[in-house]
Amino acid sequence: MSEESIISLKNVNKWFGDFHVLQDVNLEVKKKERIVVCGPSGSGKSTMIRCINRLEEHQEGSIVVDGIELTGNLKNIDNVRKEVGMVFQQFNLFPHLSVKENITLAPIWVKKMPKSEAEELAMRQLEIVKIPEQANKYPGQLSGGQQQRVAIARSLAMNPNIMLFDEPTSALDPEMIKEVLDVMVDLANGGMTMIVVTHEMGFAKTVADRMVFMDEGKIVEEASPDKFFNNPESDRTKLFLSQILHQ
């Protein structure tokens, strides 16, 4: 199992001060697998995926991404970050750079790509997220949905093997959620390995290979979407589903 895993978390523990935010988390993700993580707020789901590209440091256990173990070794961290793209709830575009510059910056400076090549790449990525006409605007001039799609394009430009999504639609107006989810569905159909923290259950049902439900820092349930939604095992999961599906 672990040999074909591209991401492997074993007995991962983490504390914020005295708060035990991740408790013995174990997760194996295979290549091209699409995982949707859900759970109530404060359950540690964001912290877990932020540990995978070391935006947060885990204190116990091991995390191996594409054969590289995440330790204090800075070179390993850099190598993992080149493999793993991340999309944030708040988009986090660079406001002082145009859309095109946002996308070309990392390829030029981290991958040493020539500028013209990086610009072509940026335009290709913008085509994929369906906003090539916004290339020369600044992030502040775009709608939330457009900004989030630029953020996805920016991550994809580094040609990652794995994409992490940390509540990508939670900061969006309802009518913009679909345009972002559409891009994510395309990406999933293209065979990207994805871990998505989201409350969009419709999206989960369409693309997820596996659902992961977290509560109080633990993984409570892991199941196929079909089983997860129709026949969940734990009472906590049932309660959670009844609450969010009633909305």
Place this chain on the structure above:
Amino acid sequence: MNEMNEVRKPPVATTGIIGWLRINLFFNWTNSLITLFVIYCLYQFIPWILDWTIFSADFKYNYLGEQITNQEMCSRNLDPENGGACWAVIYVRFYQFIYGFYPKVEVWRVNLAYVMLAFALLPLLYAKLPYRKYFLYFTYIFPVIAYFLLNGGLGFTEVSTNKWGGLLVTLVLGCTGIALAFPIGIMLALGRRSKLPVISMMCTLFIEFIRGVPLITLLFFGMVMLPLFLPEGIDMDGLVRVLVAVTLFQSAYMAEVIRGGLQAIPPGQYEAAKSLGMSYWRMNLLIILPQAIRISIPPIVNTSIGLFKDTTLVIIVGILDLLGIGRGTLADTNWLGLSYEIYFFVSLVFFIFTFGMSRYSLYLEKKLKTGINMGAD
């Protein structure tokens, strides 16, 4: 309904000169009263100041047509009823005000340095300058050229810094202080926020120590104590010692200003940069600092203007800057009692430079406004 429409008056003009006057000067009766009072004061003051500084003033000759060589020949001293400012003192001492005691044969070097300074500033002032890249290269090497040009070496005769004075010293101190303090301040600000405790503690200690000490104390420190730290036999130039003190002082303030800008950058910017695989230095150079410095432009210019004016304190360690030359002139029996003219002139020169800096910061703020709409989404 129609009747009502007919009695409706057109809205009060809010555009054009009339509209502007109405909104800004005569909005209500207190407003109008203040406006009238200010107009009356200006009416009293402006003719008087124009008369004193220009119409009744002596520039080179007094009202008898004689060339003025000392204060007794000023029109206002010959005939108190008849005469305003006596600018002849500035005219006679102009050389000292601008160059200090720089030898006259070599003064072309200072003039050349002044012209080159203007060229070095050009690419910083106008982003749209053609061939800006090549001008920028010149800006980078200008300090080296200026050093040899002003100080001597490389075939130029040496002019020791105790012969420098006036505007030359003011500009050397101001420009060098500001130009060196900027990068040092950035490093100190980053250092103070560093996660490595040793670096952060050292930077914090340095900043707090320098900020806690008055500039005058630092100047004395530079003059008296700095040589003690140097190996025996090496004599440090007086102006350089002062420059070290001024730069240290300015870097500490600059560091705090830039740290303020750094704190305004949302953590998401760091996370996005890291998640793209950027190293610490790339993240700071490409993402964090450009934004932090933009936010800090007003306080950066503010402390720079402060430093430019504080350079006048060097007089207490025996270096004659623009103000120092002015005070020296006042002590000359030939020009006793002309303090109005001299201080007016010195203030005017300082005002021209500091006002220029403040206009430049406004221009920068306006120029950089596009795209920094951080809150908008």
